[in-house]
Amino acid sequence: MITVLNKSDLPSRFDIRRLPKTLSNIIKISAKEETGIEDLKQKIRQTSGAVDFDLHQSVCFTSRQENLLGQLTNAQSKQQAVSTIGDLLNGQV
Template identity: 65%
Template sequence: MAERILENSRTAKLIIAGCTAALIGPPNSGKSTLLNYLAGRQKAIVTDIKGTTRDWIEAVCRIESLSLRLIDTAGLDEKLPAPKDTVEKAAQKKSVQILEQAELVLLVLDNNQTNDRLDERLLGKITKKKIITVLNKCDLPAEFDTGKLPEILSNTVQISAKDGTGIENLLEKIRQICGVADFGLKTSVVFTSRQENLL
């Protein structure tokens, strides 16, 4: 009972303060397209050129009672960029910092690409996060094998950020994983450290 109240309290604080969600994944997987779709306007430049996003871009959208701060990061390459590309290195370093601070991770993968684009080093940085694996470009032939995904990435949803297919399913998953789907006016919560200690 006490643990449930504490969990409800964390959810209440998330609703009040908002949730920061980092959009991460390989370059050109559709992170910027997804951010633009959720924001309802173009915030990030979208092209087929790998590494278009070199700085972080953010937008805020609302999912019923939850305010979601979306941060589109520079694509984290499987291999570090060449030492001479200092701009790209700085962008990737900033992406890692954003990732560490986020409450929620939206790992955007290209459903039209094979699993070998999934960076194992990246997984080590998100093991303790709330994660939704977003398989983007579901309007194209599927090449990605979800059966090979590690357990921590098993919470998947297929979408097309280009035409909006599956977006409602993604939003519902976000509400569920953030704990707001079942949160109501009669939910028991505590707000102060003293109240938490009494439990």
């Protein structure tokens, strides 16, 4: 869990030390001033395990997606790949 405290550009009205100990991943940001946003993004990546995430790499979240990607990767011809995509678009896969 990540605790995000917004409005860090304003004077604090409470003592952070009084927050429950379960709220340990505390990130201060100011959406208005756009500060702390990169820290928040990094914390999200760390917490989700996506530190080295590559936007250009295929990602499968479900076994269905993994199966479809496998079928496309193993297609013996362009026609077979097009057929698999057609089945996908028509709801047959």
